[in-house]
Amino acid sequence: MAAQPVPSAEPATCRVLGLRERKKQRTRDALVSAAHRLFLNQGYGRTTVDEIAAAVDVSQRTFFRYFSNKEEVALAVLADAEDYFVATLRERPASENPLQALRSSIVLAWRDLSATGTSDTGITAALELIQLIEETPTLLAAHLRRITEQERLIAELIARREGLDPAVDLRPRVLAAVFGGVLRSAHLAWSSGHSAPGPEGMIAVIESHFDQLGPALAADWR
Amino acid sequence: MAAQPVPSAEPATCRVLGLRERKKQRTRDALVSAAHRLFLNQGYGRTTVDEIAAAVDVSQRTFFRYFSNKEEVALAVLADAEDYFVATLRERPASENPLQALRSSIVLAWRDLSATGTSDTGITAALELIQLIEETPTLLAAHLRRITEQERLIAELIARREGLDPAVDLRPRVLAAVFGGVLRSAHLAWSSGHSAPGPEGMIAVIESHFDQLGPALAADWR
DNA sequence: TGAGATTATGACAGTCGCTGACATTAGGCA
DNA sequence: TGCCTAATGTCAGCGACTGTCATAATCTCA
Numbered sequence: 111m112a113a114q115p116v117p118s119a120e121p122a123t124c125r126v127l128g129l130r131e132r133k134k135q136r137t138r139d140a141l142v143s144a145a146h147r148l149f150l151n152q153g154y155g156r157t158t159v160d161e162i163a164a165a166v167d168v169s170q171r172t173f174f175r176y177f178s179n180k181e182e183v184a185l186a187v188l189a190d191a192e193d194y195f196v197a198t199l200r201e202r203p204a205s206e207n208p209l210q211a212l213r214s215s216i217v218l219a220w221r222d223l224s225a226t227g228t229s230d231t232g233i234t235a236a237l238e239l240i241q242l243i244e245e246t247p248t249l250l251a252a253h254l255r256r257i258t259e260q261e262r263l264i265a266e267l268i269a270r271r272e273g274l275d276p277a278v279d280l281r282p283r284v285l286a287a288v289f290g291g292v293l294r295s296a297h298l299a300w301s302s303g304h305s306a307p308g309p310e311g312m313i314a315v316i317e318s319h320f321d322q323l324g325p326a327l328a329a330d331w332r
Numbered sequence: 333m334a335a336q337p338v339p340s341a342e343p344a345t346c347r348v349l350g351l352r353e354r355k356k357q358r359t360r361d362a363l364v365s366a367a368h369r370l371f372l373n374q375g376y377g378r379t380t381v382d383e384i385a386a387a388v389d390v391s392q393r394t395f396f397r398y399f400s401n402k403e404e405v406a407l408a409v410l411a412d413a414e415d416y417f418v419a420t421l422r423e424r425p426a427s428e429n430p431l432q433a434l435r436s437s438i439v440l441a442w443r444d445l446s447a448t449g450t451s452d453t454g455i456t457a458a459l460e461l462i463q464l465i466e467e468t469p470t471l472l473a474a475h476l477r478r479i480t481e482q483e484r485l486i487a488e489l490i491a492r493r494e495g496l497d498p499a500v501d502l503r504p505r506v507l508a509a510v511f512g513g514v515l516r517s518a519h520l521a522w523s524s525g526h527s528a529p530g531p532e533g534m535i536a537v538i539e540s541h542f543d544q545l546g547p548a549l550a551a552d553w554r
Numbered sequence: 555t556g557a558g559a560t561t562a563t564g565a566c567a568g569t570c571g572c573t574g575a576c577a578t579t580a581g582g583c584a
Numbered sequence: 585t586g587c588c589t590a591a592t593g594t595c596a597g598c599g600a601c602t603g604t605c606a607t608a609a610t611c612t613c614a
Contacts (some may be wrong), residue, residue, distance in 0.1 A: 128581075128582070129582085130580085130581050130590075133580095133591090134591080146568075158569090159571065159572085162582065164536075168560085168592075169592070169593050169594075170572090171564090171570090171572095171592075171593065171594080171595095172592055174571090174572065174573080175591080178572090179571075180570095180572090181591080207550075207552065207553065208553065209549050210551075249479060250477055250480070251473035251474055252473055254473060254476035254480065255469060255472055255473040256473070256475060257476075257477060258516070272553050274553075277526075280517075280521070280540060280541055280548075281544050281547055281548040281553065283517050284513075284514060284544045284545055284548040285511030285539055285548040285549065286517075287516060287517040288510050288513050288545070288548065288549065290515065291509030291510050291511075291512055291513035292506060292510065293375075293506075294480070295502075295506055296508060296510040296583080299502070304499075314363050320508045321525060322376070322502040323506055323510070323549070324374065324433075324549075326430070326504075326506040326507040326510065327431050327510065327546075327549070328429070329429045329431075329432075331429065331430065331494050331496075331503065350610095350611070351610065351611090352561075352609080352611075355562090356562080380598090380600085381599075381600065382599080382602085390564090391563070391565075392564095392600090393564065393565080393601095393602090394562080395565075396601065396602080397563080398602090399602075401601075402599095402600070402601095450583075462571095
């Protein structure tokens, strides 16, 4: 393996990663993708943790050292996408108002991810997972809880962005909750299958839901 | 529970219930209140289903014939309140726009329930439970999932109210999601303890969150 | 009122998610 | 090479939940 001639395209941190750390990362990734495959093939409920562990040739106990429960390994696929969204939000210019910043961040994040994506571990996996979540009550519950944690983070980001104290001003938290609601509604609409598939379809659904936010709150619906 | 001026969802059929049905209702109620007491005393996670069943002197198997899982018995306390809210929403005059109707329904429902409430099974139980939910991840997840089901119902009600096809027009679903988000945010704020206790405190928090909905979505936050 | 059909319940066994404890192995480092 | 630490496997056990079958309680109707 070309150990030396690698230029500094990679962050320095993972150059010096020991064998131990790399191995951990590999088994973690293997667990995630094995779980993903099993869940999609035979359903979440009909897949046991033992199966996932066996597919990667580790013990069940080791599985639970990587993921605190079965839901976590399923939702792990979305973690990257969420992080990317948050990173995007941090970089939105101050000229945008908060709602604009959230909307453009989510759309940009989807666009970037769909361009960057290695088709296997990337955005298609996330989309398949969203579908799976919507039809699996247990997963949906766990996902919704994660969403609310994300909303707290988003509220803090917005508050800092606008120079407000999040403990006093309710607007950041209200906005984050509204944003979460609109997104969830869009995910549900997309996964119910009446719209275009793939990232483009998802983006379109999200945009149309945001477009209806004003009208939905308007005094006159006619 | 003899109050008239309220929307009652009771069909006349249940006037003369057989012994069997009444007995079932009693054990169900006993399970709910025993569970409620145990959860509040020693925490949700440290209470086993066996304990709850034993407290009512039924087998564990019987417990699971009444509730499909442990979360359900905890959230059952909120079911009445939710039903009351939905009934209230159905009766809101057409002169109110959708957002107004939702807001006044939730406030009215809380007010009525806090007036009607037998202190034991009524609104205080619901408030204690909201607190418990917010500090118990498992319960929060289950609760959030129920909320989304409620949102679907609310969206249908709003659509019918406005004479729209909920499959076409996104506004009912978006509005329901926004409403759910604002409420959840209010619950969280109330249960974090920085506001007045009791139903009045909750109502105040809800009102203030709704007041911030417009400002949160506004273009200019200054 | 009493026999037979329903229906709720209990008892039991078993699966699966998840955890603590301890021994074993494998990578890091002097 | 050999010690130290961290990752893993094994095992035992708890608790949530389900299927199955026998029993007991209610209901129905002649």
